[in-house]
Amino acid sequence: MPPFRRILVANRGEIALRVIRTAQEMGIETVAVYSDADRTALHVRRASRAVHLGGNRPSESYLDIGKVVDAAKRSGCDALHPGYGFLSENEDAAAACLAAGIEFLGPPPAAIAAMGDKVEARRIAQAAGVPLVPGLQEDVDEPRLAAAARQVGYPVMLKAAAGGGGKGIRIVRDEKGLLEAFHLARAEAKGAFGDDRVYLEKFVTRPRHVEIQVMADKHGGVVFYGERECSVQRRHQKLVEESPCAALTPELRAQMGAAACDLARAVGYVGAGTVEFLFSGGRFYFLEMNTRLQVEHPVTEMRFGVDLVREQIRVGAGEKLSPVPEPRGHAIEVRVNAEDPETWFPSLGRISRISLPGGPGVRLDSALYRGLEVTPWYDSMLGKLVVHGADREQAIARCVRALRELRIVGVATSCPVALRALQSDEFRGGDYDTGILERIDRKPPASRRELAMLAAAAARFLVAEQAGARAAAAAHGTGEGPPRWAQLGRIERQRRFVP
Amino acid sequence: MPPFRRILVANRGEIALRVIRTAQEMGIETVAVYSDADRTALHVRRASRAVHLGGNRPSESYLDIGKVVDAAKRSGCDALHPGYGFLSENEDAAAACLAAGIEFLGPPPAAIAAMGDKVEARRIAQAAGVPLVPGLQEDVDEPRLAAAARQVGYPVMLKAAAGGGGKGIRIVRDEKGLLEAFHLARAEAKGAFGDDRVYLEKFVTRPRHVEIQVMADKHGGVVFYGERECSVQRRHQKLVEESPCAALTPELRAQMGAAACDLARAVGYVGAGTVEFLFSGGRFYFLEMNTRLQVEHPVTEMRFGVDLVREQIRVGAGEKLSPVPEPRGHAIEVRVNAEDPETWFPSLGRISRISLPGGPGVRLDSALYRGLEVTPWYDSMLGKLVVHGADREQAIARCVRALRELRIVGVATSCPVALRALQSDEFRGGDYDTGILERIDRKPPASRRELAMLAAAAARFLVAEQAGARAAAAAHGTGEGPPRWAQLGRIERQRRFVP
Amino acid sequence: MKYTTRFGGEQREFTIERHAEGLVARRGDVRHALDLALVGDGQTFSLLVDGQSYDVVAEVQGEQVTLQLLGERFVVHVEDEREHAAHAVAGHKQGGRRELRAAMPGIVVGVKAAPGDAVAEGQTLVVLEAMKMQNPLAAEAAGVVVRVLCKVGEPVSAGALLLELE
């Protein structure tokens, strides 16, 4: 007996397809929802049923709680999977499902709300004994300033309490510059937010971004599936993730896992969640908890041989957690974004050709299809390439091999940058941090320059020669026609033993 | 340091690509060889170098030992991988490599020769204590007949000693019909082969085809990687393979594995090999040994998390065997053949569209690409779909899901038959034998009939409506033009901040 | 437009029309709301039937539609009204001569009948080797062999006339 009869998948793109795949394997029907632009999207075509929501703006479709929950009710769904993004961390959506008698495949609204408020989240984490970046959480004033900085240890950061977007932040490396920086930070905070409160925190140097995958059931069970290292980022967006993290000892992993599980227990968590940490100098500090399935969850799935969406669905239906298998080997994910690799500008267009990597240890999660139009309405992530190998070196080599096999024509992708990151000495050595992408050349490598220029000339030669051949054929009236075997194939299909 | 500098891949299609992928991951260069028809084949495009061999007949190219070994020498290869088929079980090819100082990535010529001669192979197996189908291996005469049949146990088979292709075979269920069958078999044997010698063997009822994957190094080490069940066959060609075999107990598995390793030791085996057994009534009988990598090796790779081609290369270079990891979950492979699913006729044509399955636990090994012409020159196998799941039920559901996602346009494939086999009660129950495909309807299921007829009518409606719209547009001179976003994309690519 | 579809020995009629509220398919008294959208280049479309979703690949070659649907392959014969009427007239004129044509390119490795032979339905007439496999080509109905146009060892293209029956 499947745990649910029918699940509404309140998302689009690769994650909607991801959920549909597992539901289908579990014998559960799925209902896709779609905006105008997504009428022929793969998630619509692969679901059992599809409901049109409205216009292309997320607010008119995927973000409209009323429309989404109504679609779930009208199509007879007994559960809703929010994916990531959109309504996945929206406590009102979770509450609306609850009110409609539909199981929201995520944590209870209170847990979403608690972790969504960053101040509250830090408070709960601290109470649960989860290490935070040391500092003074409240407004710091001039008299206490120097003592606080000394206590936390230099370098320190002064941050606007009402801040965001990097404004009102000052890094201070020693006591000498402290006071001046404090006044500047206050002034900047006042100017930017109309609020001059400033707080003080330890500045974590060369931080790595390491996160713990947790899963909780409704019977108090909480487990974790190891960690993921996500330090290859630009603009705070992850580009490459791997598991395990090369910098973690078994002891540290156990400590981080225990801390993440403690936090999940503290908020009465249910389902899949990720606790993000900064890791630096052999210590880890709580950053935030994402109360949903993460984009990079396949890294964990490949290493543990599990299906996390299946687990989400199972625990949502009240079943107990499955045992966590022993992890095996090493996994790496590369996000495939429709972006110019040199400028990071979004790249829009129609996908005219796709050639996907295959063979051992390669997984592709994407909603790409030939003819897809990449529009500015939604996220630029087209999909994810995930590989698994017996060890880190093999996984890196496999990922490089798969990236070379992957061909997408119609938009530019971020893959060349990921390729160069994977091939860099810094990444290969395993000792890297969130600054790695800034140190990598985004331009194509000079070593291939001669070859590329020759190949480009050859391409133009071929195009010209073909055009010449066509013109000659047209002049002689021979035409081109389909190739020989295709013709034969066509005859074959039409004639058998016709009377 | 990679174990070899450059490997010649003496094959084509998906297996050539398979070898190239692993070699590339190991930092080893590859040289592809190709016939005229394969100039743009993927194995040519993905290899480091490519050498043209000759015409499309295998004898003019892939089977020409002189040309192949010469290509390896001239291109500076220090090893040669034969794949499967073609020269893979040809002791002369192995010997020619040896003579040229090129490592043949397979067993020594003597081991190939010994296992290639079926009588010799049975003799060696018997000497090594590997169970054979009970019977009298030599010519049986009338006086000894009844006693021999009683000793072996009914039902028995009378087989022409010089036989083949099913001729001169009689199945006898009890002593009553024995003498008459014996005379008939002799007469048939005489007529068909000009040799009336007949031998007697136990008739194995409802046999399953179960095989053991072995791997041996040059230091006397021999290991096995569990078994594969390959009973879903037609015309003795496998269509679906799985691991583990649902009928095997741990004890039987250990016994079969030990027997396979004993046989490998007895012939001084090196590299990857497969020992095939018939399995029936809780007993197993040696069938033959294939002295090469098997088509269905990915089933084993997914379950054990190993790369068997990497192991082949490593042991070929004189390295010792890696430890065999614990197997995990269940794996299933489906062969994708260019064949009409109702008639098994080969289906030829140009591949005009491919849509590949993805997501968790799915692997695709194929050399398919859009534009590929499927010709009658080579094997009809286009590729292999392999899935892995936590258990057999999950693996079956995943395989069904992936088969539904797979779309190949241009030729018909055998996939619908595999799909129906996977969905049959017989396969799901796990208690099946080599006759399973004969019991499955090869025609599309009646349950979808109404839907298919409606969809076909809808397809014609859409085509007609589109043609009407084009005609109307042409009449109004508006044309169709590329879609809006594609136009915008084009502008974007051409203009930036042009001076 | 009314369509006559044939598949697996059955025949059904569907009427498909574009109404103000969208596409509607009717068969007898049963009505289905359809939503039909072409994907990319015209061989794939998304079909919603009363909200149920199907991803369909359709190769339309004249009246023959080869469908890929839910992992299955269906070759359906579809006639529109005009074609149906034309066939009804032509049906009365069909003669008695039948042809055996090569279903694929290959090499003839067996000719199992000679002129004058009476053959039964399903009887193998010619064996063609292609892709390393022996493919028996059988009589679709009983008859008498009139002409044999191929011989053993000869390569033939797909569609080549091999034999005529009456």
Add this chain to the structure above:
Amino acid sequence: MKYTTRFGGEQREFTIERHAEGLVARRGDVRHALDLALVGDGQTFSLLVDGQSYDVVAEVQGEQVTLQLLGERFVVHVEDEREHAAHAVAGHKQGGRRELRAAMPGIVVGVKAAPGDAVAEGQTLVVLEAMKMQNPLAAEAAGVVVRVLCKVGEPVSAGALLLELE
């Protein structure tokens, strides 16, 4: 045919000719035997350079060739002899006016310059929001703003003229 290629600030000339023994590419004294085969539909080709194999995707748009090769993406400018000669003449006529155009469709969320402003190379002039990201569009060279043709909150298509510099 002789081709002038430009990439990453470098320029190289190649001569590609079809000889009796096959295609030959020359650059100065260096000769390469080429074997060039189109795959399927004309955007992918297999390139053998002295036996070394490369799988190339090339989008040829006039003189701009966008290549995918070994996992990398190269946008190479390629002129044949005729085009090269034409550009040499036109080069002398280029004026001093520069345009800032939208690199992608999006919504203008920031206009950082006004008519009369002197701006430096690399200075952000307009910020465009697309795909949930803020994309700064910068001056490709120093100049003085002549006209501003967009305003905050306005949606613009790709290629739309946003600002003119002199």
